[in-house]
Amino acid sequence: MTAPAGEGTEWVWKALSDPTRRKVLDLLKRGPRTTGGLAEVFPSLSRFAVMKHLAVLERARLILVERRGRERWNYLNPVPIRQIYERWISDYEGLWAGSLLKLKRHVEQPNERSVRR
Amino acid sequence: MTAPAGEGTEWVWKALSDPTRRKVLDLLKRGPRTTGGLAEVFPSLSRFAVMKHLAVLERARLILVERRGRERWNYLNPVPIRQIYERWISDYEGLWAGSLLKLKRHVEQPNERSVRR
DNA sequence: GTCATATGTGACCATATGGTCACATATTTG
């Protein structure tokens, strides 16, 4: 990964770019889980693979961890997701509405495959 | 990349996970550009590297391309970003507000480093 | 203390990613 890369949301984007990790977050949205409990949800993955994903999520502070006895409880932290929205996605809201009238001609041709490949 | 992965937004997440590509989108938000015009903005990258990024963005349909003569004009398509928001991010809005009261204890400890590493 | 359980570490591997370079093709201009 080399460097945290200025802004601070960099690791969050990386963490969110994997579907398994997004699914983990979706699960934690409904309440905290232990590492083993999470691993059970992904029968196709080894427990170790799940642990690696959790490490990536933790680095991005998308999850917070509390050790209770020999268990590790993983909690969702929604704050970084909010930041992604506020600092980047929301800037595109203007375009979703209108204002891209000049693009419309090009964008909205039913199923135009990039105007001739 | 292997497979488009069910949902359809998969390539969009991958495309957005790179800071250079997000910067390209930020530039295109202000209007279309040619490939060469974009490459000039990234003096640290070769034109070929920029072209590869554009290919990734095009695969995700985040940009749409029109060839005019010997030039290639790249247009932003904001629709996939909107879908990311609607189909995933917005599901976390509830948590941003309150409703995570049970988490608060754990989440909001000033700078707790994952409760002991 | 001993054993089972829950998690962590280290080594390793295949593929994806981000990048390079050399060269090919297409299009405008004189």
Added chain:
DNA sequence: CAAATATGTGACCATATGGTCACATATGAC
């Protein structure tokens, strides 16, 4: 047509990523 410009292709490379396995450690239950 010839030259300059704009983009595209193929081969290649280093590192990151997602995954495996074997083994180590910590904690709760008897």
